[in-house]
Every structure is written in C-alpha cells, then in structure tokens.
C-alpha cells in the first residue's frame with residue numbers, strides 16, 4: 011500500500027475557501043484506516059486516515075444524533091464508493107464528502123479539507 | 138402563498154407538518170402550541186420514568202421546524218378565533234391571519250367532579266410537566282393510587298411502582314381495562330399486576346378525596362377507605378374543544394369538535410384532527426387514527442380530495458414490560474352470531490380468546506393476555522379479513538416455538554396495513570423493495586418511515602422484506618454486506634483454509650470496495666474466533682467496545698469490568714477494586730452477571746486503571762467482547778445444605794477455560810448446585826445443573842429481549858464428558874452461526890433443531906467431534922489477557938487518548954451526582 015506520508019494534498023469540496031491550515035499532528039499518529047480526534051481551540055475535529063484509499067478526511071467530532079463527541083472513534087468505510095464514518099453509538103453513518111447522514115434523517119455534519127505535507131496533517135479552516 | 142395555521146403542537150400536529158412539507162413546499166405553515174416544548178412522543182411518555190429525557194422524546198428538535206420553513210410558536214395558547222376575519226389570537230396577544238386553520242388541540246385528562254380534586258398531591262398524567270410534578274411530589278410519599286384501571290391508568294400505576302411507591306389502582310368497573318378485556322382476561326391481568334407490586338381495587342366507586350390541604354386518602358361509596366399520599370387521575374379523556382366552541386363551531390355534547398369525512402368542521406376553512414375531533418360519534422384516543430386524519434388533511438390542503446377518513450380500528454396493546462395484553466377488532470364478540478374460542482392457562486398466566494364469524498371463515502377480534510406475541514398477525518387477520526384455517530382453534534393452541542418465520546405475512550393481502558403509525562401497507566413496502574430497490578430495513582425506514590414510530594411493526598416489516606427479496610431471488614445467499622458476497626460461514630471457511638490473518642488481506646482477495654461498519658466488525662470477530670489473537674492489534678476494524686476493550690457509555694466514557702470467575706472473589710481483591718474505583722472516581726455497581734462494573738473512565742485512564750488491576754491479579758472480563766461473559770454460580774455443596782455438587786469450583790473452572798473465546802455473539806453460562814437452580818442456568822447459552830449422579834447440561838437459552846429457556850441436551854454426565862460436550866457445542870456454534878446470533882436464535886433456525894444438535898454434539902453423527910475438541914484446545918492455548926498486552930505494549934497504549942495533538946481530556950464530559958456517586962449528565966444537549 012502507498013505510504014500516506016508521500017501524499018501531498020487531498021482537496022475537499024471547499025478547500026478554496028480555506029483561510030488557515032492548522033498543523034494538527036504527524037500523519038503517523040493516526041491509525042491506519044481509522045480516526046483520531048484533533049483539538050483546535052474549542053473545536054474537536056475527527057480526522058481519518060483512510061490509508062486503503064490513500065485519502066484523508068476530517069469532520070466535526072460531534073455526532074448530531076445524541077450530541078456525542080465520538081465520531082473519531084467510529085468505523086470508516088464506503089457505501090457505493092462514497093467514504094463514510096459510522097458513529098459508534100447507534101451506527102448512524104455520515105458521508106465524509108458532504109457530511110450528509112446516509113442511513114437516517116440526522117442533521118449533516120461539517121466536513122473540513124485535509125492535506126498532508128511533509129508527514130504532517132493539516133486541517134483547513136475558513137477562519 | 139396559502140397560509141395554514143395549526144393550533145396545538147402535539148403528535149398529530151407534528152405529523153401534519155411533516156406530511157404537508159412532503160407534499161408541497163408551497164404553503165406557509167405556522168404552528169401555535171401551548172406547551173413550552175415542541176411536539177413530543179406522548180405515546181412513549183412513560184419512558185420518561187425509565188430514563189428517557191424530554192429531549193429524547195421530541196418528535197423533532199426545534200431546528201427541524203426552522204429547516205422546514207415552519208414558524209413554530211411554543212408557550213402560546215390560542216384563545217380566540219375570529220372566523221369572519223380569519224384570524225386567531227393568543228393569550229399573549231399575538232394575532233395572525235389564516236387561509237386555513239387546523240385544530241389539533243388534543244385532549245385533556247377528564248377529572249371527575251369529586252370533592253378534593255384540587256388538593257395537593259392530586260395529579261393527571263398527560264404532559265411532561267405532569268410527570269415532573271408526579272416525580273417531585275412522589276419523593277415525599279410512600280403510597281399512591283391511580284384512579285382508573287384503563288390502559289393509561291395501568292401505565293401510570295407502573296410508573297408509580299418505578300418511583301418506588303406502594304401503588305394502588307382504583308377502578309369503578311368490576312374489572313380492569315373494561316373496554317378492552319373480558320372477565321377472564323382481566324382476572325389474569327390483575328394477577329400479573331399484583332406480582333409486579335400493584336394492588337388492584339375493582340368495583341370501587343370513589344365518593345370523595347380526603348385531606349385538608351393535601352390528599353390523605355380516598356373514600357368509597359361502600360363505606361371503605363384507602364389511605365394514600367398521592368393520587369393520579371386517569372379516568373378518561375376530554376377533547377380540548379373550548380376555542381372551537383367559543384367561535385361557534387359545532388361540538389358534541391360529550392366534547393369533541395364535529396368533523397365530516399374530510400375532517401372539516403362546520404366552517405369549511407377550519408379542520409380538526411386527532412383527539413380533539415369527533416367523527417361519526419367516535420373520539421379516537423390513539424395516535425394511529427390521528428396520523429391518518431393528518432394525512433387526509435395534508436392531501437386536501439395540497440389539492441388531493443381522493444382520500445377520506447373512514448374510521449379506524451381501536452385495537453390496542455398495553456405497553457408494560459412483562460405484562461403482555463392485546464385487544465383487537467371486536468374483543469367481546471359483539472358481532473351477531475360470533476363464536477368465541479378461548480384458551481386459558483392459569484398456571485402460566487396466559488389467556489387467549491378469539492371471536493370468529495358465524496360462518497367460521499373470518500376472525501372478528503379477540504383478547505390476548507400473558508402472551509401477546511400473536512397480536513400483530515391476528516390484528517392483520519381481522520383488518521384484512523384473512524380466511525381462517527379449517528380448525529381455527531389451532532391459532533391459539535398451536536404448538537409454541539414452532540411458528541414458521543414469515544409464513545404469517547405471506548397470507549396478508551397487499552392492502553394490509555403493516556405500520557399503523559405511518560399507515561404503510563404491505564403493498565407500499567413491496568413496491569419500495571421491488572421497484573425502488575430497497576434492500577434493508579434501513580432503506581425502508583428512510584423511504585417509508587415504517588418502524589420509526591412505536592417500532593412495534595419492525596418484526597412484520599422484516600418478514601415482508603425477507604419474503605419479497607426471496608421472491609425476487611435476491612437473497613439466495615445471505616451476504617454480509619456490499620463488500621463481501623459471502624455468508625459468515627463461507628468467510629469462516631475461507632479465512633481458516635487460506636490462513637488469512639488480517640481484514641485487509643481478506644478484502645483484497647475476496648471482497649470489493651473499502652469495507653464498512655458491518656463487515657469490519659464481523660470479520661474482526663471471525664479472525665478472533667479462528668485465531669484468538671489479541672484483537673487490539675487490528676483496532677480500527679473493531680466495534681468501539683472491542684476497539685477500546687471497554688464498553689462505551691453515554692457521554693463517551695467507558696466501563697471497566699475485571700473477570701471475577703464464577704462470582705467468587707477474595708476480600709483482598711474486593712478491597713483492591715474499591716481502592717482503584719475510588720482513586721479514579723468511578724461509579725461502581727454489581728452487575729447482573731455476578732461481578733463488579735466500574736463506570737465512567739475516560740479513554741486515557743483505561744490503561745492506568747487496568748495496570749493497577751492487573752497488578753492486583755485481575756484479568757480482562759471481556760464485558761465488551763462478543764465472547765464469553767460470565768459463568769454464574771450458586772454457592773453449591775460447599776456451603777449450601779441442599780447442594781449435591783461443588784458448583785462454584787466447576788463454574789470457576791469453566792469460566793477460566795473459555796475466557797476470551799470469541800464467538801458470533803456473546804455467550805454466557807451458569808452452574809447450579811442442585812435442582813433448585815439458584816444460578817438460573819436454564820436461561821444461559823449453556824447451563825449446568827448438578828444431580829446426585831453428575832451434571833445435566835442445558836443449551837441455547839438466553840435472557841434479553843426474547844427470553845428462551847435452555848433445552849436439556851444430556852443428563853447425569855460426569856465432569857469430563859460435560860466439558861467435552863460443551864467444547865464441541867461451542868465450537869460448532871462458532872463455526873456455523875450467523876453474525877450477532879445468540880445460541881438460542883441459532884438453534885431456532887437450525888434445520889432439525891435440538892435433535893440435530895444432539896446428533897452432532899453428543900452422538901457425533903458428522904464425525905467432527907474430535908476436530909471440534911482439537912480446535913477448541915488450540916484456541917484456548919492462544920489465550921492472552923488483552924488488557925495486559927495493551928498495558929505492556931507502548932504502541933497499543935498510545936491509542937488511548939482523546940486528542941492526538943493534545944494531552945487535555947475531553948472537556949465536554951460532564952457528570953452529576955447520583956446517590957453519592959457520579960453519573961453522566963443528560964445526554965441530549967441539543
């Protein structure tokens with residue numbers, strides 16, 4: 011499998027609006043095909059190292075279903091090719107591209123652009 | 138744009154909002170609700186006592202109305218309707234103009250005109266506020282009564298029991314639930330309720346509520362009295378028709394806003410729905426007819442006049458845990474010529490009655506007490522006029538446990554209503570499956586909303602799904618998910634034969650795509666069952682509980698459960714648990730599995746806590762795994778004067794033998810020292826009961842949502858034979874069961890049933906006995922305490938932190954006090 015450290019940029023839908031790239035942690039700190047949570051001020055961001063697809067994703071750590079700070083601990087995977095995360099509590103799944111809830115009618119989650127440069131993971135914020 | 142105003146924001150009002158929005162975005166909707174909260178699920182109100190919060194009960198959060206472009210005013214009572222100018226006015230003085238007005242004002246509790254109803258301590262049972270008051274007042278009381286022994290009254294009485302009060306039910310009629318049950322059914326129900334601690338007083342006319350400022354008791358017409366400190370009145374409902382009446386709409390003398398088949402009141406611009414409406418002299422005190430009314434009105438407001446409200450069936454089920462009661466169709470056989478057939482088993486507290494038509498062709502209605510598992514299908518048979526079998530009595534005295542899965546739904550016509558909350562028919566479901574490609578329950582929930590109301594229809598929906606898919610030839614194979622076109626058993630063989638050790642290797646060779654939350658944990662469990670290697674090494678394919686080797690709780694903390702084999706523990710170890718729990722401020726509780734659970738550990742604390750526990754000689758209890766939980770024991774011959782064998786030693790031995798063994802689902806065992814069965818072995822996946830000559834081995838029992846007694850496999854075997862048979866039994870289960878299938882369900886689906894199992898395990902008919910035993914030995918040899926491994930392996934340990942980039946702990950966690958220990962704060966902070 012391709013080493014994720016060599017990946018330079020992963021562009022998410024609105025990465026053009028990014029005002030600030032936050033250097034979160036080393037790419038190797040994130041488990042393969044899994045996530046970990048990043049603290050950014052008061053915000054908690056779930057970051058996923060989808061190493062099988064050589065892709066990185068980030069979204070809010072908060073699950074809108076029962077307002078639990080847990081999405082980073084969810085299992086990631088795909089449905090018809092679309093990357094998603096399943097909340098560990100009640101298995102509501104959310105698209106990592108659009109943030110939309112895929113198997114229920116929950117509110118959408120916010121997704122953030124991620125890039126990996128020189129072995130470091132950066133998350134893009136608009137402010 | 139047309140402006141529709143809804144008065145009342147209860148269940149049917151919410152449903153109308155939802156339906157209107159589904160049909161058209163082109164209507165301006167404004168809702169005025171008297172209660173301070175947006176609409177909530179009144180049907181499940183009693184779950185408030187069982188821990189549901191007000192937010193859990195909401196039909197939709199406030200934000201939903203906003204998203205849907207619906208203006209919601211809560212805490213606004215509509216007090217006036219000016220029909221000439223088409224305006225309404227609220228008690229805060231807001232006025233608003235409507236084109237159409239819908240009255241969904243529901244009903245209030247009917248309070249009989251008795252002396253003393255205004256005393257402190259007298260309540261009704263309708264809103265969350267009522268419940269808050271009952272809970273608060275109840276803390277100062279020991280005894281309480283419910284006035285009214287109907288459906289709601291009994292629910293209220295159970296709530297009082299849950300509040301630790303001595304509960305009484307006072308009913309004027311000579312029996313309970315007089316509108317749903319006959320004498321025989323009500324007698325059995327009364328007996329059941331007595332068993333859960335409710336005292337029943339029937340045939341009691343209440344004369345007066347006694348007390349000076351606060352209630353002190355009830356006085357009855359027959360001169361007797363009942364001293365109680367609190368009273369909940371549940372004597373019926375009274376439609377909220379006051380605004381309708383004041384503006385001159387026709388209302389019924391007994392209450393209720395008069396409506397026609399289109400739910401129109403006497404003003405063609407005003408509709409009434411739900412419990413506030415009276416249609417054909419009927420007030421429907423149930424949610425399903427209210428939803429149907431909402432549907433009719435939603436269609437009309439969007440220009441579809443094709444649907445009328447045709448009346449509704451009043452079948453109901455009581456929602457008390459452990460007290461099964463259903464009443465459907467014509468329960469009393471009032472249809473001319475109807476023939477009743479009844480079955481009564483006083484010993485087990487079961488009563489079933491069906492009324493069949495004079496020509497013996499159709500089911501008219503009936504009553505089920507003690508076992509209402511057939512309620513759904515009987516109800517469907519009535520509603521859809523399904524032809525009866527030649528011997529209708531077999532319906533209620535049929536052989537239990539032998540029902541053919543799905544056979545019931547096959548006989549239903551497409552018009553059969555399956556989900557009554559959302560009015561979804563069998564045809565609707567089939568259409569979604571056949572034409573719109575729905576393949577799972579989740580698909581159906583999303584597209585039809587079936588199962589999303591009370592959830593009671595889920596088993597039937599599942600049957601329809603299964604049946605339809607089979608007819609399409611879709612599920613020739615029960616594949617795991619979109620990533621693996623194999624069953625669990627196929628994958629078991631592939632992994633074993635090819636020696637596959639990782640999920641990725643399996644996916645690369647035999648799967649497609651990139652996996653998901655269904656196949657990852659299923660394969661994780663298979664790998665664990667086959668190789669019994671430490672699962673923490675493939676952490677990200679595990680379900681949360683297995684990923685962090687602890688059960689996740691509300692709020693995101695975890696629990697710690699060390700193994701206490703057989704429930705036996707030394708005082709020294711007890712003190713160690715006490716010390717460690719105190720140090721990390723953990724909530725402690727004795728579990729139902731005879732051991733101690735410590736709750737509320739933060740993820741970074743887990744390795745620290747386990748490190749200390751391991752030092753004290755503890756091991757993982759695998760409370761999180763699909764693996765052996767506990768072997769429960771009774772004290773047995775070592776101390777008990779009746780014991781015939783040393784059940785504790787055997788339990789400890791067995792628990793240590795199978796600890797850490799991964800299986801398709803969790804499994805549990807128990808050993809009792811004699812036939813008195815204090816360890817409840819017959820409710821376990823395998824249970825052992827001592828006899829004078831050895832042991833009786835029972836298999837495939839479980840508690841849980843669908844309890845089932847274990848079945849006797851062999852009698853009077855010696856210890857070695859017993860262990861050998863369990864080895865074979867478990868290994869056979871591990872190899873052949875579907876994912877997340879307990880042994881009981883596995884057996885129920887097994888062709889040939891218990892006899893087949895006995896042939897394989899005891900008689901070794903397949904000649905695989907020795908192989909099963911050998912495989913079990915290999916798995917046991919691979920056992921390693923996974924917590925020890927994590928504590929000692931820095932790379933694994935490093936995963937136990939909340940943030941990757943900061944040592945801070947999660948500051949969103951918050952706890953409140955619970956009887957001197959901590960507990961997570963309310964979990965819905967929306």
Ligand code: SRM
Nearest residue numbers: 688696727728729730731732734760766839840841842879
């Ligand atoms: C702690 C405990 C309740 C208690 O306070 O006593 C408990 C707690 C949980 N039970 Fe249980 N069960 C506990 C005894 C039981 C029992 C009684 C028993 O074992 O004698 C039963 C019924 C008997 C049976 O299993 O046949 C029981 C039937 C269930 C079920 C339903 C299983 C079924 O087949 O229907 C679930 C759901 C599941 O496993 O899918 C469940 C699931 C759960 C979970 C793991 C739910 C979850 O995933 O979070 C709970 C985790 C609590 C935690 O955070 O640690 N629990 N659970 C008990 C722990 C026993 C232990 O020492 O390990």
Ligand SMILES: Cc1cc2nc3c(=O)[nH]c(=O)nc-3n(C[C@H](O)[C@H](O)[C@H](O)COP(=O)(O)OP(=O)(O)OC[C@H]3O[C@@H](n4cnc5c(N)ncnc54)[C@H](O)[C@@H]3O)c2cc1C
Nearest residue numbers: 145147148149170171179214215242243411412422423424
């Ligand atoms: C404890 C309990 C258990 C139940 N169990 C079941 C069950 O198992 N199965 C079942 O089918 N049904 C059950 N029901 C009945 C079910 O809850 C009702 O049928 C359903 O809620 C009726 O909906 P509705 O919209 O007509 O009235 P409601 O849900 O009562 O809503 C009416 C709303 O209108 C408000 N309102 C009234 N007048 C005004 C006004 N002038 N201005 C503004 N707002 C106003 C009220 O405050 C209320 O919030 C149960 C009810 C209770 C109380």
Ligand code: SF4
Nearest residue numbers: 187188728729841842
């Ligand atoms: S899963 Fe078990 S412990 Fe949790 S609430 Fe249900 S019964 Fe209680």
Ligand code: FES
Nearest residue numbers: 073075076097100
């Ligand atoms: S909290 Fe995330 S699915 Fe329930």
